[in-house]
Amino acid sequence: MAKYLLLKHYRGAPASVNDVPMDQWTPEELSAHVQYMQDFADRLEGTGEFVDSHALSPEGTFVRYDGEGRPPVTDGPFAETKDLIAGWMVIDVETYERALELAGELSAAPGAGGKPIHEWLEVRPFLAAHPTITE
Amino acid sequence: MDEALLRTLTPAVIAILVRRGADFAAAEDAVQDALVQAVRVWPDDPPRDPQGWLVTVAWRKFLDTARADASRRHREERVEGEPMPGPAEVVDDTLQLYFLCAHPSLTPASAVALTLRAVGGLTTRQIAQAYLVPEATMAQRISRAKRTVSGVRFNEPGDVATVLRVLYLVFNEGYSGDVDLAGEAIRLTRQLAAKTDHEEVAGLLALMLLHHARRPARTGPGGRLVPLAEQDRSLWNTRMIAEGVDVLQSALARDRLGEFQAQAAIAALHADARTAEETDWVQIVEWYDELVCLTDSPVARLNRAVAVGEADGPRAGLAALEELDPALPRYAAVAAYLHERDGDPVTAARLYAEAARAAPSLPERDHLTRQAARLNARLRS
Numbered sequence: 001m002a003k004y005l006l007l008k009h010y011r012g013a014p015a016s017v018n019d020v021p022m023d024q025w026t027p028e029e030l031s032a033h034v035q036y037m038q039d040f041a042d043r044l045e046g047t048g049e050f051v052d053s054h055a056l057s058p059e060g061t062f063v064r065y066d067g068e069g070r071p072p073v074t075d076g077p078f079a080e081t082k083d084l085i086a087g088w089m090v091i092d093v094e095t096y097e098r099a100l101e102l103a104g105e106l107s108a109a110p111g112a113g114g115k116p117i118h119e120w121l122e123v124r125p126f127l128a129a130h131p132t133i134t135e
Numbered sequence: 136m137d138e139a140l141l142r143t144l145t146p147a148v149i150a151i152l153v154r155r156g157a158d159f160a161a162a163e164d165a166v167q168d169a170l171v172q173a174v175r176v177w178p179d180d181p182p183r184d185p186q187g188w189l190v191t192v193a194w195r196k197f198l199d200t201a202r203a204d205a206s207r208r209h210r211e212e213r214v215e216g217e218p219m220p221g222p223a224e225v226v227d228d229t230l231q232l233y234f235l236c237a238h239p240s241l242t243p244a245s246a247v248a249l250t251l252r253a254v255g256g257l258t259t260r261q262i263a264q265a266y267l268v269p270e271a272t273m274a275q276r277i278s279r280a281k282r283t284v285s286g287v288r289f290n291e292p293g294d295v296a297t298v299l300r301v302l303y304l305v306f307n308e309g310y311s312g313d314v315d316l317a318g319e320a321i322r323l324t325r326q327l328a329a330k331t332d333h334e335e336v337a338g339l340l341a342l343m344l345l346h347h348a349r350r351p352a353r354t355g356p357g358g359r360l361v362p363l364a365e366q367d368r369s370l371w372n373t374r375m376i377a378e379g380v381d382v383l384q385s386a387l388a389r390d391r392l393g394e395f396q397a398q399a400a401i402a403a404l405h406a407d408a409r410t411a412e413e414t415d416w417v418q419i420v421e422w423y424d425e426l427v428c429l430t431d432s433p434v435a436r437l438n439r440a441v442a443v444g445e446a447d448g449p450r451a452g453l454a455a456l457e458e459l460d461p462a463l464p465r466y467a468a469v470a471a472y473l474h475e476r477d478g479d480p481v482t483a484a485r486l487y488a489e490a491a492r493a494a495p496s497l498p499e500r501d502h503l504t505r506q507a508a509r510l511n512a513r514l515r516s
Contacts, residue, residue: 001243001244001266003267044272045269045271045272045275046275047275047279048244048245048248048268048272048273048275048276048277048279049272050268050269050271050272051267051268051269051272052269092244092266092268092272094242094243094244127494127495127496127497127500128495128496128497129267129309129496129497130308130309130496130498131360131496131498131499131502132307132495132496133307133346133353134438134465135349135362135363135405
């Protein structure tokens with residue numbers, strides 16, 4: 001088994017096919033979307049492939065160290081930042097092909113008009129914590 | 136409270152329940168419940184016959200569940216009497232349990248999870264922690280695996296090779312959480328070796344012991360990877376090495392070579408060298424030739440190229456490498472190593488950096504990046 005991160009972007013991914021912003025959806029369309037995501041996670045738990053899932057606020061702040069005894073410097077949020085993560089799901093699956101298949105299904109979550117969003121999701125393999133013994 | 140004893144008894148107790156007529160899935164659940172109760176009760180009231188105690192308690196739990204299920208199905212019907220006790224409990228069916236849990240109809244991950252629970256006696260929570268997934272996910276993986284094998288006859292003849300693959304997967308998972316999976320794999324392989332007379336079971340046990348014996352030397356501060364040539368050999372567990380060599384020798388004496396025996400032989404030759412320079416690379420190459428014959432595995436060919444590089448010089452290693460597919464995992468790392476030995480640090484540094492980008496694990500990536508950084512620093516000065 002290998003773990004993959006399915007990344008959803010607010011910004012930075014190519015445009016979705018059904019690209020109507022969420023605040024333009026009807027409340028029913030929003031509910032259907034949320035339900036789809038929940039059902040998807042439940043189903044993956046049932047297949048023994050679910051690890052974790054979380055949504056992130058679009059508001060973020062950049063922080064960095066500013067030297068001994070000084071408070072960290074903060075900056076942002078930057079409206080022009082290219083990449084903005086909206087949330088993630090972590091799955092533990094038998095093959096890379098299975099990870100792609102699941103990302104495809106997740107990308108079919110319904111949006112405006114109840115039609116699939118066809119949103120671009122990013123699939124990233126986890127680095128394993130332990131090396132394989134090769135000696 | 137001897138948790139190790141409890142875990143050792145687990146497969147035999149499940150097998151006894153199955154022989155008495157319980158289906159495997161229900162028997163496995165009942166025994167898990169009994170284990171939980173044993174952990175609670177035994178410290179104050181240790182049983183004289185631990186296995187007998189577990190069989191009695193698990194059988195009672197199985198009957199309770201069966202009755203509850205039956206009354207759900209037919210509310211007005213009463214279950215008549217208790218199922219007949221099975222034949223005398225002298226047959227050890229532990230081996231059958233290994234076969235069932237590694238059944239070819241299971242995916243590798245399901246077989247691993249089921250083996251750890253039903254043969255290893257680990258709880259779902261421990262297995263989930265070891266594989267870094269939520270407990271609910273692991274519970275589902277296990278119950279799906281049980282459904283998958285529900286149609287398999289318990290006494291169906293099995294193939295030891297499938298069991299060995301599962302145990303080797305567990306071993307390679309290493310250790311995280313509070314369960315040492317490598318240690319657990321050794322325990323289960325040792326137990327299997329005691330139940331069956333098979334040279335490859337011994338071969339795998341020897342391989343695991345020989346690899347495990349070097350574990351303390353394999354990582355440095357902060358989990359950093361220490362390559363074989365740089366390991367502090369005084370940290371190797373010599374008793375474990377001696378046992379591994381013993382097990383291997385008696386397996387090889389049967390003259391039925393298999394891939395695990397060949398791999399163990401290579402590990403034994405490494406373990407036998409007091410310094411890296413004393414390593415008998417010529418013999419190691421010969422064993423890799425055997426391994427390639429047995430498995431035709433590209434990974435074995437890649438490792439063989441490294442050994443050839445040590446035995447006959449880096450040029451020979453690079454020539455052996457040239458016959459392989461550059462898309463192989465760790466190809467770039469091996470090429471980098473051989474190019475450095477061949478006196479070409481520029482190519483080596485570039486290849487180490489390339490290998491780091493493709494590394495499948497964090498310690499390997501850090502190690503390869505460090506190699507590239509070391510060469511680049513030398514090239515700058």
